[in-house]
Amino acid sequence: MASTAASLVVLASPFAAHARLEGVNNPNLLPPGPPVPVLDVAGYLTPGDVKRLTNEVTSLERDTGVKLRVLAQAYPQTPGLAVKDYWNVDDDTVVFVADPGLGNILNFSVGGNLDLEVPPSFWTRLANKYGTKFYWSDKGEEASISAAVNAIDQCLREEPGRTKCSKIAEYVDFDAAASGDASNVNPGGGLFGLFGN
DSSP states (O other), X not given: OOSOOSOTTTTSOHHHHHHTOOOOBOGGGSOSSSOOSEEESSOOSOHHHHHHHHHHHHHHHHHXXXXXXXXXXXXXXXXXXXXXXXXTOOTTEEEEEEOGGGSSSEEEEEOHHHHHHSXXXXXXXXXXXXXXXXXXXXXXXXXXXXXXXXXXXXXXXXXXXXXXXXXXXXXXOHHHHHHTOGGGTSOXXXXXXXXXX
Protein backbone atom coordinates (compact mmCIF):
# COMPACT_ATOMS: atom_id res chain seq x y z
CA MET A 1 0.00 0.00 0.00
CA ALA A 2 3.04 2.25 0.27
CA SER A 3 3.21 3.11 -3.40
CA THR A 4 0.30 4.36 -5.40
CA ALA A 5 -0.93 2.94 -8.67
CA ALA A 6 -2.68 5.19 -11.14
CA SER A 7 -5.82 5.83 -9.09
CA LEU A 8 -8.09 4.59 -6.36
CA VAL A 9 -10.80 3.76 -8.85
CA VAL A 10 -8.69 2.64 -11.78
CA LEU A 11 -7.59 -0.57 -10.11
CA ALA A 12 -10.71 -1.12 -8.06
CA SER A 13 -12.12 -3.80 -10.31
CA PRO A 14 -11.19 -6.03 -13.20
CA PHE A 15 -13.90 -4.23 -15.16
CA ALA A 16 -12.16 -0.89 -14.59
CA ALA A 17 -9.01 -2.21 -16.24
CA HIS A 18 -10.92 -2.67 -19.49
CA ALA A 19 -12.39 0.83 -19.35
CA ARG A 20 -9.04 2.49 -18.51
CA LEU A 21 -10.67 5.04 -16.26
CA GLU A 22 -8.68 8.18 -15.63
CA GLY A 23 -7.13 8.54 -12.21
CA VAL A 24 -8.82 10.91 -9.78
CA ASN A 25 -7.33 12.90 -6.93
CA ASN A 26 -9.96 15.37 -5.78
CA PRO A 27 -9.49 16.40 -2.13
CA ASN A 28 -12.24 19.03 -2.59
CA LEU A 29 -14.79 16.24 -2.12
CA LEU A 30 -13.47 15.48 1.37
CA PRO A 31 -15.38 17.04 4.27
CA PRO A 32 -13.65 19.75 6.32
CA GLY A 33 -12.57 19.02 9.86
CA PRO A 34 -11.25 15.82 11.39
CA PRO A 35 -11.33 12.73 9.14
CA VAL A 36 -14.50 10.64 9.26
CA PRO A 37 -14.32 6.86 8.67
CA VAL A 38 -17.41 6.68 6.43
CA LEU A 39 -17.64 8.99 3.40
CA ASP A 40 -20.68 8.96 1.15
CA VAL A 41 -20.05 11.30 -1.76
CA ALA A 42 -22.67 9.50 -3.88
CA GLY A 43 -25.71 9.77 -1.58
CA TYR A 44 -26.34 6.04 -1.17
CA LEU A 45 -26.59 6.24 2.62
CA THR A 46 -28.98 8.10 4.88
CA PRO A 47 -27.52 10.13 7.77
CA GLY A 48 -28.71 7.30 10.05
CA ASP A 49 -26.84 4.72 7.92
CA VAL A 50 -23.65 6.81 8.08
CA LYS A 51 -23.96 7.11 11.87
CA ARG A 52 -24.59 3.37 12.31
CA LEU A 53 -21.69 2.37 10.04
CA THR A 54 -19.41 4.94 11.71
CA ASN A 55 -20.21 3.41 15.10
CA GLU A 56 -19.51 -0.08 13.75
CA VAL A 57 -16.13 0.75 12.18
CA THR A 58 -15.09 2.85 15.21
CA SER A 59 -15.91 -0.05 17.53
CA LEU A 60 -13.97 -2.44 15.27
CA GLU A 61 -10.91 -0.16 15.34
CA ARG A 62 -11.10 0.24 19.12
CA ASP A 63 -11.42 -3.52 19.70
CA THR A 64 -9.01 -4.88 17.05
CA GLY A 65 -6.74 -2.03 15.92
CA VAL A 66 -7.96 -2.48 12.33
CA LYS A 67 -8.98 0.69 10.50
CA LEU A 68 -11.92 -0.04 8.19
CA ARG A 69 -12.68 2.97 6.01
CA VAL A 70 -15.70 3.20 3.74
CA LEU A 71 -16.02 5.36 0.63
CA ALA A 72 -19.33 5.32 -1.26
CA GLN A 73 -18.81 6.96 -4.64
CA ALA A 74 -20.00 7.11 -8.22
CA TYR A 75 -16.99 7.52 -10.51
CA PRO A 76 -15.91 10.13 -11.55
CA GLN A 77 -17.39 11.90 -8.50
CA THR A 78 -14.80 10.63 -6.04
CA PRO A 79 -12.01 12.04 -3.91
CA GLY A 80 -9.91 9.20 -5.37
CA LEU A 81 -6.35 9.02 -4.12
CA ALA A 82 -6.94 11.91 -1.71
CA VAL A 83 -8.45 9.43 0.77
CA LYS A 84 -5.07 7.77 1.24
CA ASP A 85 -3.63 10.79 3.07
CA TYR A 86 -6.99 11.82 4.53
CA TRP A 87 -7.36 8.46 6.29
CA ASN A 88 -3.62 7.93 6.86
CA VAL A 89 -3.89 4.54 5.16
CA ASP A 90 -1.37 2.05 6.52
CA ASP A 91 -0.77 -1.71 6.78
CA ASP A 92 -3.62 -2.04 9.32
CA THR A 93 -6.21 -0.39 7.06
CA VAL A 94 -8.91 -1.82 4.84
CA VAL A 95 -10.26 0.73 2.36
CA PHE A 96 -13.68 -0.37 1.13
CA VAL A 97 -14.85 1.51 -1.98
CA ALA A 98 -18.51 1.06 -2.89
CA ASP A 99 -19.07 2.08 -6.50
CA PRO A 100 -21.69 0.27 -8.61
CA GLY A 101 -20.24 1.78 -11.78
CA LEU A 102 -17.19 -0.47 -11.41
CA GLY A 103 -19.25 -3.63 -12.03
CA ASN A 104 -19.12 -5.18 -8.58
CA ILE A 105 -20.05 -2.56 -5.98
CA LEU A 106 -17.62 -4.00 -3.38
CA ASN A 107 -13.95 -3.17 -3.92
CA PHE A 108 -11.20 -3.47 -1.31
CA SER A 109 -7.64 -2.39 -0.68
CA VAL A 110 -6.18 -4.46 2.14
CA GLY A 111 -3.16 -3.43 4.21
CA GLY A 112 -0.15 -5.73 4.36
CA ASN A 113 -0.69 -6.84 7.97
CA LEU A 114 -4.29 -7.80 7.22
CA ASP A 115 -3.36 -9.48 3.97
CA LEU A 116 -1.41 -11.98 6.09
CA GLU A 117 -4.27 -12.44 8.56
CA VAL A 118 -7.30 -12.65 6.26
CA PRO A 119 -7.26 -15.08 3.33
CA PRO A 120 -7.63 -13.36 -0.07
CA SER A 121 -10.55 -15.68 -0.83
CA PHE A 122 -12.58 -13.90 1.87
CA TRP A 123 -12.63 -10.64 -0.11
CA THR A 124 -13.56 -12.42 -3.34
CA ARG A 125 -16.36 -14.41 -1.69
CA LEU A 126 -17.63 -11.25 0.03
CA ALA A 127 -17.75 -9.36 -3.29
CA ASN A 128 -19.47 -12.31 -4.97
CA LYS A 129 -22.12 -12.54 -2.25
CA TYR A 130 -23.08 -8.91 -1.61
CA GLY A 131 -21.48 -6.92 -4.42
CA THR A 132 -23.08 -8.28 -7.57
CA LYS A 133 -25.33 -6.09 -9.65
CA PHE A 134 -28.13 -8.58 -9.00
CA TYR A 135 -27.80 -8.05 -5.25
CA TRP A 136 -27.48 -4.26 -5.11
CA SER A 137 -30.09 -3.71 -7.83
CA ASP A 138 -32.55 -5.77 -5.80
CA LYS A 139 -31.63 -4.71 -2.25
CA GLY A 140 -30.05 -1.30 -2.82
CA GLU A 141 -26.55 0.07 -2.49
CA GLU A 142 -27.03 0.67 1.24
CA ALA A 143 -27.76 -3.03 1.83
CA SER A 144 -24.60 -4.08 -0.05
CA ILE A 145 -22.49 -1.61 1.90
CA SER A 146 -24.01 -2.56 5.27
CA ALA A 147 -23.75 -6.30 4.58
CA ALA A 148 -20.08 -5.93 3.64
CA VAL A 149 -19.21 -3.87 6.72
CA ASN A 150 -21.01 -6.40 8.92
CA ALA A 151 -19.18 -9.34 7.32
CA ILE A 152 -15.78 -7.62 7.60
CA ASP A 153 -16.47 -6.74 11.23
CA GLN A 154 -17.34 -10.34 12.07
CA CYS A 155 -14.36 -11.74 10.15
CA LEU A 156 -11.82 -9.46 11.82
CA ARG A 157 -13.15 -10.32 15.28
CA GLU A 158 -12.62 -14.07 14.78
CA GLU A 159 -9.75 -15.84 16.52
CA PRO A 160 -6.63 -16.41 14.39
CA GLY A 161 -6.34 -19.83 12.81
CA ARG A 162 -7.07 -21.88 9.72
CA THR A 163 -10.81 -21.24 9.82
CA LYS A 164 -10.60 -17.46 10.35
CA CYS A 165 -12.87 -15.68 7.87
CA SER A 166 -13.82 -18.96 6.19
CA LYS A 167 -17.51 -17.98 6.13
CA ILE A 168 -19.22 -14.81 4.98
CA ALA A 169 -21.63 -13.59 7.66
CA GLU A 170 -25.29 -13.53 6.75
CA TYR A 171 -26.75 -10.05 6.77
CA VAL A 172 -30.07 -9.18 8.35
CA ASP A 173 -31.40 -5.68 7.84
CA PHE A 174 -32.97 -5.13 11.24
CA ASP A 175 -34.57 -1.85 10.14
CA ALA A 176 -36.34 -3.66 7.28
CA ALA A 177 -37.36 -6.50 9.58
CA ALA A 178 -38.77 -4.05 12.13
CA SER A 179 -40.74 -2.23 9.43
CA GLY A 180 -42.15 -5.48 8.08
CA ASP A 181 -40.26 -5.27 4.76
CA ALA A 182 -39.16 -8.89 4.35
CA SER A 183 -37.54 -8.21 0.96
CA ASN A 184 -34.35 -6.93 2.60
CA VAL A 185 -34.18 -9.35 5.50
CA ASN A 186 -32.53 -12.30 3.77
CA PRO A 187 -29.47 -11.56 1.66
CA GLY A 188 -29.25 -12.63 -1.95
CA GLY A 189 -27.04 -14.53 -3.69
CA GLY A 190 -11.90 -9.88 -5.24
CA LEU A 191 -9.50 -8.81 -3.78
CA PHE A 192 -8.54 -5.78 -5.88
CA GLY A 193 -5.48 -3.69 -4.98
CA LEU A 194 -6.67 -0.12 -5.02
CA PHE A 195 -3.30 1.40 -4.31
CA GLY A 196 -0.90 -1.11 -5.85
CA ASN A 197 2.08 -2.63 -4.07
